[in-house]
Amino acid sequence: MSRGYLEDLQVYAIRRELGVQYFKFFSDIETVPWWDVEELHDRHLWDYIKQQAKARFPDWKPQFPKQIVTIFESGDKDITLDIKPSRCLKNMPLRAMEQDFYEEFQGWLYNESTAEPVISLFD
Template structure:
């Protein structure tokens, strides 16, 4: 099991409200028959066309993704492009060194100061990741029964 990393996230990402968060990353991998990358979370599954679309995730999700076990180890066949294998190794190296060159999404801080109490109210604005809007479907077998 990966170690606990929730302390790095904004507080509303702890909740199980689907409007605010999809939850922790449980597993991820490349689905050969659908030709997509899938990230399984507590509340949902996110599908990405390209490995480079992971860059649109918040930085704490990319760090968690690097530490989470892949459902199939990445070196498994010709269906995964060689470029993606090199890119994944680069992403792992960048996450290990705190992203010096390859920059995932860092949230913007909106700071509002209450004029009466002079307290700061910090809101983190995060753009939604560039994932597929519709779930890809597997091809259904057509000739499964001869009398049908």
């Protein structure tokens, strides 16, 4: 799991298995499950998180899931963990893209077949 602070966008980013989550405020990182928070350690800001994880989170509490226990007639137990969704940003912040990198640049087009942006140039 990669993580860091993007100064130009002013967001915290955490790359996960299924994509990237962006958090506007540091306190929003508390809304991720505790096992994800324990994996976040690196440099200054992330050292604080690592220190909190080692000390069992004395200053702030990440989400600990509720256990829902179902007991079947056979006596077997089924334990389900109920986790609330994280408070991450719904829309990804975008960096400003340079528009005058080539003198024949006309604009950007959207290619529906590949779902990618395409550069349009003057003939």
